[in-house]
Amino acid sequence: MLFLGFFLCAVIIYTSGLGYVPISFGNVFKIIYASLFDHAAIVDHVDRLWPTIIMDVRLPRILTAAAVGGGLAVSGVIFQGLLLNPLADPYTLGVSAGAAFGASLAILLNISLIGTFSVPIFAFLGAVATLLLVTYLSASSGRLSSNNLILSGIIVAAILAAGISFIKYIADEQVAVIIFWLMGSFASKTWTDVALTVMVVCLGFLVFIYFARDLNLLSLGNRTASSLGVGTQRTTLLLLVTASMVTAVCVSVSGIIGFVGLLVPHMMRFVTGPDHRKLLPVSLLAGAILLLVADTVTRAVLPEEIPIGVLTALIGGPFFCYIFRKRQAGREQSL
Amino acid sequence: MGFEVKNISFFYGKKKIIDNLSIRLERGRFYGILGPNGSGKSTFLDLLSSHRQPATGGVFLNGKNLTAYSRKQLAKEIAVVPQNFHINFPYTVADIVMMGRYPYIPRFARPAAADLALMEKVMHQAEAFEFRHRFITELSGGERQRVVFARALAQDTPVLLLDEATSNLDIRHTMALMNQVSEKTQRSDGLVIAVFQDINLASVFCDELVFFRNGAIVDHGRKDEVLNPDTIRTVFEVESHVEFEPFSNARQVIFRR
Numbered sequence: 001m002l003f004l005g006f007f008l009c010a011v012i013i014y015t016s017g018l019g020y021v022p023i024s025f026g027n028v029f030k031i032i033y034a035s036l037f038d039h040a041a042i043v044d045h046v047d048r049l050w051p052t053i054i055m056d057v058r059l060p061r062i063l064t065a066a067a068v069g070g071g072l073a074v075s076g077v078i079f080q081g082l083l084l085n086p087l088a089d090p091y092t093l094g095v096s097a098g099a100a101f102g103a104s105l106a107i108l109l110n111i112s113l114i115g116t117f118s119v120p121i122f123a124f125l126g127a128v129a130t131l132l133l134v135t136y137l138s139a140s141s142g143r144l145s146s147n148n149l150i151l152s153g154i155i156v157a158a159i160l161a162a163g164i165s166f167i168k169y170i171a172d173e174q175v176a177v178i179i180f181w182l183m184g185s186f187a188s189k190t191w192t193d194v195a196l197t198v199m200v201v202c203l204g205f206l207v208f209i210y211f212a213r214d215l216n217l218l219s220l221g222n223r224t225a226s227s228l229g230v231g232t233q234r235t236t237l238l239l240l241v242t243a244s245m246v247t248a249v250c251v252s253v254s255g256i257i258g259f260v261g262l263l264v265p266h267m268m269r270f271v272t273g274p275d276h277r278k279l280l281p282v283s284l285l286a287g288a289i290l291l292l293v294a295d296t297v298t299r300a301v302l303p304e305e306i307p308i309g310v311l312t313a314l315i316g317g318p319f320f321c322y323i324f325r326k327r328q329a330g331r332e333q334s335l
Numbered sequence: 336m337g338f339e340v341k342n343i344s345f346f347y348g349k350k351k352i353i354d355n356l357s358i359r360l361e362r363g364r365f366y367g368i369l370g371p372n373g374s375g376k377s378t379f380l381d382l383l384s385s386h387r388q389p390a391t392g393g394v395f396l397n398g399k400n401l402t403a404y405s406r407k408q409l410a411k412e413i414a415v416v417p418q419n420f421h422i423n424f425p426y427t428v429a430d431i432v433m434m435g436r437y438p439y440i441p442r443f444a445r446p447a448a449a450d451l452a453l454m455e456k457v458m459h460q461a462e463a464f465e466f467r468h469r470f471i472t473e474l475s476g477g478e479r480q481r482v483v484f485a486r487a488l489a490q491d492t493p494v495l496l497l498d499e500a501t502s503n504l505d506i507r508h509t510m511a512l513m514n515q516v517s518e519k520t521q522r523s524d525g526l527v528i529a530v531f532q533d534i535n536l537a538s539v540f541c542d543e544l545v546f547f548r549n550g551a552i553v554d555h556g557r558k559d560e561v562l563n564p565d566t567i568r569t570v571f572e573v574e575s576h577v578e579f580e581p582f583s584n585a586r587q588v589i590f591r592r
Contacts, residue, residue: 086423213437219424220434223417226386228490229410229438274424 001278004285011289012066016058018300023050031055064189064197065295065308066288068250069260071201073268073287074208075250076261077279078243081219082236083146090247090261092150093134093240094157095127099251101160102126104167104178119181120252127248130156135240145222149240183307184255186295193253204246205284211239212276219274257309259316260291267323337361337526338383338494342392345378345550352378353389354550362493365520366528367537367558370547371571376530377418379547380496383528384415396494410438414487416480418498418530425470428482432458432467435489454489460515461485462508476503484512495519497529501536513540538562538585546570562586 013032017023023031027046031054075090083092091097106122134156138148164182168175208215214235217225222232247261264287265279272278294312298305338360345353352375360366368376381387382394385401394401396412404412414435435457436450446454458464461481466474471482480503487495495516501509517540519525531537537544538558545555548570554561567575567588580587 081424084423210442213442216426216430217434217437220422220431221417223381223386223415226406227384227410227413227415227417228434229407231406269425273430274426275430 001281001285004282004289008066008285008289008292011292012062015062015292015296015300016054018296019053019058021050021053023054028054032059060191060194061186061189061295061299062292063194064253065186066292067194067197067201068186068254068257069264069291070284070288071197071204071246071250072257072261072291073264073283074201074205074280075243075247076287077265077276077283078208078215078239079261080265081215081276082239082243083150084219084221085146085150086266087262088150089258090243090250091157091256091258093153093244094130094160095244095247096251096256097157097160097164098130099123099127099248100182100256101130101163101167103181103252103255104164104171107174107178107181108167108171110174123252124248127244127251130160131241131244131248135237180307181255182309184257184309185305185307186254186299187305189253197249197253200246200249201284204242205280207242208239208280209277211235212280215239215276216274219276255307255309257291257312259312259320260287263316263320264290266320270323336397338528339395339398340383340392341395343382343389343394344391345375345382345387345389352550353382355392356551357392358545358552358555360526360528362526363520363524364526364542365517365540366526367541367544368528368530368547369534369537369544369570370553374547375550376547377498378550380415380498380528380530384413384496385409386415407438410490410492412492413494413496414490414492415496416483416487416498416500418502422471425472427468427470428463428474429454429458429467431471431482432463432485432489435486435491438490453491457485457488460488462511477505477508480504481508481512488515493523493525495525495527497527499530499532502532509536516540534562534567535583535585535587538587539583559586562588 013028014025016032017025017028027050031046031051035051035055072090076088079088079090079092080086100123102122102125103119105126106119134149134152137152137156138145168178171178214225214230217228217230218232218236226232264283268279268283268286272282291308291312294315295308298308298311340356340358340360343353343356344351356379368379370376378387382389385394385404388402396404401409432454433446433450436446436454440446440450455464458467461484463478463481463485466478471479474482480500484500497516501512504512513536516527516529520527520542529537529541541558543556544558544561546553546561546566553570554566563577564575567573567577573590576589576591577586578589579585
């Protein structure tokens with residue numbers, strides 16, 4: 001875990017140096033150190049432009065990518081544990097469809113009352129409204145059961161997907177903007193985005209780790225959890241809402257980035273086992289590293305920037321198939 | 336001391352599952368609950384364990400309403416072995432058994448030496464020790480049931496609720512489990528309430544039998560008094576012959592086609 005933490009810091013510094021203007025690891029470190037501790041003297045010898053490139057252009061983007069990656073990964077852990085379903089991900093309850101619908105609507109109607117933030121805010125509102133609707137639908141039978149939640153999530157997401165298709169159909173010139181937003185991007189992120197995502201992801205993570213042990217019990221089913229001292233309804237609802245909030249904030253700053261929330265918890269479960277007290281922190285760090293590396297690939301390695309959501313699905317999907325297959329084969333041999 | 340159940344009713348939607356039911360269940364005894372499918376036996380256990388709350392009436396444990404206990408306090412009083420136990424995540428057997436100690440271990444603390452010792456002891460008792468490092472997802476139904484039984488023992492509670500806890504076990508493991516359970520009632524003044532399908536098994540081990548039908552208690556008392564062809568007929572609508580069987584030292588029910 002400590003190793004992953006150091007690795008994340010190293011990756012952040014290293015990737016800050018990559019791009020159109022390459023800057024060495026040591027210089028990046030000095031620049032960050034200089035601006036953190038107000039120590040301008042040690043960067044006198046470097047190019048005047050470099051600190052601006054690092055601090056104002058690259059670092060906000062990099063930190064947002066890392067925070068979103070970590071946030072999606074831990075939300076994935078929570079959803080899989082709560083819904084007793086290893087196939088769940090942060091988007092299972094229709095949060096992504098709600099956010100996408102909100103964003104599409106904002107782009108279509110060209111709403112800009114709140115300036116550049118109108119699309120993220122609409123995305124966030126869409127996500128939260130969807131979450132409320134889904135929990136309302138599944139709680140109408142009196143209890144929150146995982147099957148009800150998944151079913152309501154799928155129904156609401158299907159309706160919203162049709163709505164998005166309709167918006168795309170009637171939008172003429174904005175259709176490209178909508179599609180690009182849907183595929184996700186970290187381009188031109190600011191320190192405001194960083195502050196927002198890092199804060200929400202950290203808060204969410206604290207809540208999750210506090211309830212990590214209860215989550216172990218909940219992942220064995222409600223009856224077991226309640227007989228071992230967990231207030232199932234309250235804890236489930238609290239974790240569900242927190243995880244959805246984290247997801248909604250991530251989606252609203254970055255667009256829809258698939259597979260991180262599904263893939264990272266699975267990969268990490270192979271390493272740490274399913275105990276959430278270990279799985280959560282490791283997933284947070286691994287998700288951050290994974291999405292950061294993926295974003296760096298689209299930003300600095302590929303000749304042309306492609307949407308990050310496409311990249312994560314294109315690389316993550318086959319990779320997941322591979323490890324899944326390998327694991328199945330390994331299990332058959334051991335039996 | 337023990338349970339005092341006063342006039343409880345419970346509904347699923349509009350359907351009445353438990354119908355104005357009252358009973359006292361005393362410490363130091365082993366109760367067997369018998370009845371046809373859908374007669375409310377499992378729901379009754381859910382109400383005793385406070386997993387569900389009765390619509391009317393109340394369940395009192397040691398003189399105090401269950402609603403007045405915190406979840407954590409209840410977890411130190413009542414352990415449950417549920418009927419179906421399926422799980423999608425590859426916890427090891429030792430992980431699962433350790434979860435029985437969660438109510439005693441502070442949230443961010445490591446298990447103490449005493450917790451580990453108890454865990455090892457109950458795994459031996461439930462004969463789950465030899466596969467303690469295997470994944471719960473890879474065990475057979477009977478092995479899984481023994482793991483869950485070990486977890487309930489690890490909870491170290493005066494009250495134990497079993498919902499068809501031996502349904503997947505072979506006869507040797509069934510006997511071993513039942514012997515440990517009845518020992519618990521005799522030696523440490525525990526209270527065990529178990530739902531059975533097998534009337535004869537219940538008769539061998541239980542002190543008292545409780546017969547359920549349509550969410551109400553038809554008959555209840557010492558097994559030698561209530562286990563007779565009339566009760567079997569009223570409860571299950573089956574003709575039978577009941578006689579004392581010296582080898583098992585209990586009444587046994589015999590059926591014919």
